[in-house]
Amino acid sequence: MIDVIIVGLGAMGSAAAHQLAQRGKRVVGLERFTPAHDKGSSHGGSRVIRQAYFEDPAYVPILIRAYELWERLERDTKTDLLRVTGGVMIGSPKSPLITGSIRSAREHQLPHEVLDCREVRRRFPPLIAAAGEVGLYESRAGYLLPEECIRQQLSQAARYGADLHFEEPIESWTAHERGEGVTVTTGKRTYQAQQLIISSGAWAPQLLADLELPLVVTRQVMFWLDPVGGIEPFLPDRFPVYLCASEHRYILYGFPSIDGKNGGVKVAIHGSDEVCTPDSIDREVRETDVAEIRARLAARLPALNGPLLKARTCMYTMTPDENFVICKHPRYSAVTIAAGFSGHGFKMASVVGEMLAELVTKGTTRHNIELFSHRRFNTPQA
Numbered sequence: 001m002i003d004v005i006i007v008g009l010g011a012m013g014s015a016a017a018h019q020l021a022q023r024g025k026r027v028v029g030l031e032r033f034t035p036a037h038d039k040g041s042s043h044g045g046s047r048v049i050r051q052a053y054f055e056d057p058a059y060v061p062i063l064i065r066a067y068e069l070w071e072r073l074e075r076d077t078k079t080d081l082l083r084v085t086g087g088v089m090i091g092s093p094k095s096p097l098i099t100g101s102i103r104s105a106r107e108h109q110l111p112h113e114v115l116d117c118r119e120v121r122r123r124f125p126p127l128i129a130a131a132g133e134v135g136l137y138e139s140r141a142g143y144l145l146p147e148e149c150i151r152q153q154l155s156q157a158a159r160y161g162a163d164l165h166f167e168e169p170i171e172s173w174t175a176h177e178r179g180e181g182v183t184v185t186t187g188k189r190t191y192q193a194q195q196l197i198i199s200s201g202a203w204a205p206q207l208l209a210d211l212e213l214p215l216v217v218t219r220q221v222m223f224w225l226d227p228v229g230g231i232e233p234f235l236p237d238r239f240p241v242y243l244c245a246s247e248h249r250y251i252l253y254g255f256p257s258i259d260g261k262n263g264g265v266k267v268a269i270h271g272s273d274e275v276c277t278p279d280s281i282d283r284e285v286r287e288t289d290v291a292e293i294r295a296r297l298a299a300r301l302p303a304l305n306g307p308l309l310k311a312r313t314c315m316y317t318m319t320p321d322e323n324f325v326i327c328k329h330p331r332y333s334a335v336t337i338a339a340g341f342s343g344h345g346f347k348m349a350s351v352v353g354e355m356l357a358e359l360v361t362k363g364t365t366r367h368n369i370e371l372f373s374h375r376r377f378n379t380p381q382a
């Protein structure tokens, strides 16, 4: 008998597989594609990690634990997954990006500095802070290598005995109204287990259709450009990860140069709202995508507005309040859901794995996940 089936071995599913297998559970993982593939939400070489969380101070204890678990994974696997470069959030002192980051930093006594616009320009010359804007600098911020994180979570899961199947999409699942017991069907076979975790990223609206969760999948584009004056000002020993507020709800964000001299420097816009599905997403990068990033770079980071080296699409799965959905299924106690990571979940994948493992084995978790309950949506089925 299988204890737990995990559907989707991306960021969250691979973390849950690792955590559950390490606890001695018999785990079967089912993944539609290959390990650390580029068709979901977890590719592109880098993900920002930070703690002075503008989104909500309730995330800070979770983030502190996320760092601990990433660092533990690095030690256990002797790999390099998390690089601390410092991070700067730039915007008007009244912008949610700045007020929220300062609030989280103060409430949780996180090391931080508030810089005026001249100090931002002095310390990070490629970044333009307008008169009156400020920068919230957080020394603990940095970035993760997402594909490598997933590979290592999978390798740890396999090391502890998880049975991982790739290129085996699940077609349907059923569960008993009360108690344990689930049946999962793929094109290859039918599996029975005591419990099920659905961590299928942008495919969650399909696998959880009966719940009518308000999940919206959106198309996002990442760009790698060759800096105009050379790569030196963007080297990670002098240039941080950054988020820049704008008058709209878009945030321009990016990374130092992490792919060597000819790899370019990655930048993207958080908040593009072109709705798609995993089947309908336009994976080609359009001239209008490039024009939009160039316009934003011209205002904020002209030194990066050089030749475009490559661009890739990716998907967010948004909830209306941009908080996650991590909870038991309202009707089936054997089913646990991890969905709606709203474009900011990767940094917490390590700790989401711990939450899921605890929910499955104990029915509760040490982490405060009230923010992530399906109950907040008041949809008829959820």
Ligand SMILES: Cc1cc2nc3c(=O)[nH]c(=O)nc-3n(C[C@H](O)[C@H](O)[C@H](O)COP(=O)(O)OP(=O)(O)OC[C@H]3O[C@@H](n4cnc5c(N)ncnc54)[C@H](O)[C@@H]3O)c2cc1C
Binding pocket: 007, 008, 009, 010, 011, 012, 013, 030, 031, 032, 033, 040, 041, 042, 044, 046, 047, 048, 049, 168, 169, 170, 171, 199, 200, 201, 202, 203, 204, 207, 220, 221, 222, 268, 314, 315, 316, 338, 339, 340, 341, 342, 343, 344, 345, 346, 347, 348
């Ligand atoms: C461009 C971009 C930039 C981002 N930047 C950041 C950032 O800087 N910091 C940050 O913290 N977060 C960031 N995020 C968000 C973060 O990457 C996501 O929240 C996170 O990766 C979501 O993980 P997931 O496990 O839900 O999805 P995924 O990692 O996509 O995993 C879902 C998996 O389920 C599989 N699957 C789906 N359906 C089935 C099925 N029927 N059967 C079997 N398998 C199935 C899929 O193939 C996939 O592998 C970014 C996201 C994007 C797109």
